[in-house]
Amino acid sequence: MLSLRGTGGKWEDEDCSMRSHEQLTGRETEAIRVAFAELRALAASADGIAEQQVLRDCCRRLIASPAESDLLSEREVDVLAHVATGLQNGEIAAALGVSAETVKSYLRSALAKLGAHSRLQSVEVARQAGLLP
Secondary structure: OOEEOOOOOEEEOOOOEEEOOOOOOHHHHHHHHHHHHHHHHHHHHOOOHHHHHHHHHHHHHHOOOOOOOOOOOHHHHHHHHHHOOOOOHHHHHHHHOOOHHHHHHHHHHHHHHHOOOOHHHHHHHHHHOOOOO
């Protein structure tokens, strides 16, 4: 189980422990990306404002640097977080509780705002901007 401690920025795994400046394995990086997408989906569906904020704060700790919050909407980041894990529009729609057309709309908007021409490029640009882990 991979986790990030609140102090010291130390990553922990069942088999290894490392400082945050060391390279994570592909498996560890993918686990972080999946956890980020799942946390964003939970935050979107949480009942209370306090619960949503706690979950979004957890998400912010998973990204490398704080990003400009007005670059993309919360939902656009939600969609891109799921795109980054390899999900298709229908799967993203089910995870977020919206229609596939709504997912397409958010994705088109995010691509335009990021100046990207594909799903893959939008994820790469969002990561470079510090919006995704």
